[in-house]
Amino acid sequence: DTGVSQDPRHKITKRGQNVTFRCDPISEHNRLYWYRQTLGQGPEFLTYFQNEAQLEKSRLLSDRFSAERPKGSFSTLEIQRTEQGDSAMYLCASWTSGYNEQFFGPGTRLTVL
Amino acid sequence: EDQVTQSPEALRLQEGESSSLNCSYTVSGLRGLFWYRQDPGKGPEFLFTLYSAGEEKEKERLKATLTKKESFLHITAPKPEDSATYLCAVQANEGGSYIPTFGRGTSLIVHP
Numbered sequence: 001d002t003g004v005s006q007d008p009r010h011k012i013t014k015r016g017q018n019v020t021f022r023c024d025p026i027s028e029h030n031r032l033y034w035y036r037q038t039l040g041q042g043p044e045f046l047t048y049f050q051n052e053a054q055l056e057k058s059r060l061l062s063d064r065f066s067a068e069r070p071k072g073s074f075s076t077l078e079i080q081r082t083e084q085g086d087s088a089m090y091l092c093a094s095w096t097s098g099y100n101e102q103f104f105g106p107g108t109r110l111t112v113l
Numbered sequence: 114e115d116q117v118t119q120s121p122e123a124l125r126l127q128e129g130e131s132s133s134l135n136c137s138y139t140v141s142g143l144r145g146l147f148w149y150r151q152d153p154g155k156g157p158e159f160l161f162t163l164y165s166a167g168e169e170k171e172k173e174r175l176k177a178t179l180t181k182k183e184s185f186l187h188i189t190a191p192k193p194e195d196s197a198t199y200l201c202a203v204q205a206n207e208g209g210s211y212i213p214t215f216g217r218g219t220s221l222i223v224h225p
Contacts, residue, residue: 043200
């Protein structure tokens, strides 16, 4: 399978705990995006990388959120001190500069109790 | 600020009943307009990218069209397997940003 993969698919955690999600993009894609989606809404941009450089972060993104993309390959999104409002689907997408097409992974469903 | 409004929020069709979904947008220079299909609990699936007014793209029973203010996704003779949420997003030219803005989507249900 050469698509975007995300791990885990589901995560249940207690309020205050830290969680980390992983995204493996399509190998030849140099841009990687993280989004958050809640029920009835479209994906909301969080941050994106071009190769290993984090180029933009949403102004709405709390300091509790951090993302990395070491060596321009896979990426991780960490949420510290989770809150119930963090419960959502976290989507990763990769994008090639050659074709203006973005491909999403299956998402990680986070539930904060 | 870029804005995307999709209508209707929800649409119920009988199998074979053709219809259109609307995506109205406000953007300072359009780099691209995207359509996605999303099934419950899954990530969005890419359908089309449109770049300029007058452009049309087709895939099976779907055809996407673009004007300077809106895009339509036409569904011809839909089948129950076309049931999904259809998302529209725009990407602006401004400042070299590659961040797309998504609408809330249209939930389509096709009854057999």
